[in-house]
Amino acid sequence: MKQARIDIVRAYDALDADGGARFLVDRMWPRGITKASLHLDAWLRDVAPSTELRQWFAHDPSRWETFIQRYCAELDANPAAWQPIADAAKHGRVTLVFGARDREHNQAVVLREYLARKLAHR
Template structure:
């Protein structure tokens, strides 16, 4: 099982496998052709409220991660998480995000939960 996190702005690589965009909003300045996204499960992304709270600097990354994990327990998000987990059993999966620091983003939480 291979799960990677990459910025969506980086060019696709053959070892990416299935490319899953894990941001709720389409990244600015990236065409759909250039991004080569295979799946975009929007219900798997943090809620708008949680995203705004975190980006406003109102809480720590650890608190954000806990709140995001709670959101992922909702039925639709849990089903999508299982779907992506199933993809990882078939081959490599790359989680794509526009986050400037992917290691402290929701993509890192997803990677941990999928692994």
Template sequence: MIQCKRVYEPAAASDGYRVLVDRLWPRGCRKETLALDGWLRDLAPSAELRKAFCHEAERFDEFRLLYRGELAAHPEHWWGLLDKARQGTLTLLYAARDEVHNNARVLAEFLEDELERQGEASSPVCYAGEGPG
């Protein structure tokens, strides 16, 4: 299962594997006190895309399309998260105020689509050359 959660919300046992998916460290959070299993900066949208989006809801559809393109071009950044989602709960942490229009939501959707595409019975041979291996 994949869920999204603001980094400012308290950690819960039900969060499972918690990973920060923002390029910038969240304001007001101390690294030593944040309950976190990983920080995947390279998984976040490029600086150019993030600045162009500027967290404006009317630009979200374009942002989603462009960010999904960035994700598809770099499976090495997200490939390992698929196993975490298969094994239990994967919580994608983000700092944005908008809980609907943000990169974590797009990433969660992308990963869910990838899990569905691969299916439970998929053989790694089917994906030779598509990801790190």
């Protein structure tokens, strides 16, 4: 089986026409973006960090390591939330779309690594 390719892209950036299956992985819709412009396969609100975790993190890089641990625990507790992405990744390229300004410290970065580990063990 070939390695799954999971990309991440900010909702405000130009999207690759061949990005495969596209999933918005934010709990809230990105401001000023139309649904048509994202060409999504699905908006998976439940795969995003809980509101409590998102508000606690507040994109503060000093909380990054703890955020990763807490978010991965949430993902472990809710496999149904990320299963559509894992299923799509088995068939080809997947793009996780996020709205955060910080490209290095956001849930899509964590989710991509989390899914890569899950898919490698299958």
